[in-house]
Amino acid sequence: MRLASLSSGSSGNSIYVGSDTTHILVDTGCSKKRIVEGLSKLDLSLDDIDAIFVTHEHSDHIAGLHTILKKHDIPVFATKGTIQGIRTSDKKGEMVSSEFHEIRADEKVSVKDMIINPMTIMHDALEPVGYRISCGNKKFGIATDLGCYNDYIVDNLRGMDAVLIEANHDVRMLQTGPYPYQLKKRILGEKGHLSNEKSGELLCRILHDNLKGILLGHLSKENNLPELAYETVRVEIEMGENPYHGNDFPIMVAARNELSTVIEV
Numbered sequence: 495m496r497l498a499s500l501s502s503g504s505s506g507n508s509i510y511v512g513s514d515t516t517h518i519l520v521d522t523g524c525s526k527k528r529i530v531e532g533l534s535k536l537d538l539s540l541d542d543i544d545a546i547f548v549t550h551e552h553s554d555h556i557a558g559l560h561t562i563l564k565k566h567d568i569p570v571f572a573t574k575g576t577i578q579g580i581r582t583s584d585k586k587g588e589m590v591s592s593e594f595h596e597i598r599a600d601e602k603v604s605v606k607d608m609i610i611n612p613m614t615i616m617h618d619a620l621e622p623v624g625y626r627i628s629c630g631n632k633k634f635g636i637a638t639d640l641g642c643y644n645d646y647i648v649d650n651l652r653g654m655d656a657v658l659i660e661a662n663h664d665v666r667m668l669q670t671g672p673y674p675y676q677l678k679k680r681i682l683g684e685k686g687h688l689s690n691e692k693s694g695e696l697l698c699r700i701l702h703d704n705l706k707g708i709l710l711g712h713l714s715k716e717n718n719l720p721e722l723a724y725e726t727v728r729v730e731i732e733m734g735e736n737p738y739h740g741n742d743f744p745i746m747v748a749a750r751n752e753l754s755t756v757i758e759v
């Protein structure tokens with residue numbers, strides 16, 4: 495089973511998860527071109543994609559969806575609220591309804607040999623979710639765009655082989671940075687985005703001996719730096735109340751505009 499980010503950050507998000515026989519995308523928030531390029535490096539094309547799962551309707555998660563659906567008949571799975579949000583943004587009403595499949599948090603969906611579990615996340619969208627995706631005994635967890643986490647999220651992300659977790663901003667960079675006050679407040683709020691520190695704290699609660707990879711994603715371009723996200727999370731793991739050291743797990747930062755390290759388990 496493989497996990498890779500094709501594009502990550504406030505300018506567009508798309509994640510690939512695949513087994514030998516099944517290939518899915520979580521979000522298509524960047525250009526179709528970028529997705530095609532990323533997939534080709536994985537020896538895949540959009541024709542191989544069995545399903546698209548959407549986390550929520552913000553444009554950095556759906557911007558490429560329309561263009562992809564024009565040429566490719568790929569089923570799209572999203573919560574009722576997210577489908578509503580996508581429809582609202584589809585002003586010309588060009589997206590065909592038959593392609594959308596409604597899902598609910600905590601109700602599994604199977605796509606060939608994969609099982610996808612949506613989980614509710616705290617974010618300022620209509621009905622946002624993260625995903626736990628498994629194939630046989632392998633499991634990946636994906637949680638971006640969450641202002642905070644709770645025991646429910648932690649439970650959902652326990653026992654994963656690899657995770658892609660948001661490390662959106664450095665709190666100090668955000669506070670002293672150029673964003674207007676209201677936007678800062680939104681990002682720092684309970685329905686905003688996870689800071690590097692909170693990302694590290696969440697990770698501390700889900701670490702286990704068999705966790706094979708941590709991919710940090712959705713980094714803010716203005717309020718974060720890859721090295722800072724990496725180092726802050728590493729230090730949180732080192733200092734946190736857990737038996738592990740910062741270097742015990744491979745921690746990688748998903749690149750903004752290109753294919754990330756591919757995690758294979």
Ligand SMILES: [Zn+2]
Pocket residue numbers: 550552617619639
């Ligand atoms: Zn969002």
Ligand SMILES: [Zn+2]
Pocket residue numbers: 503504507552554555639712
């Ligand atoms: Zn986002």
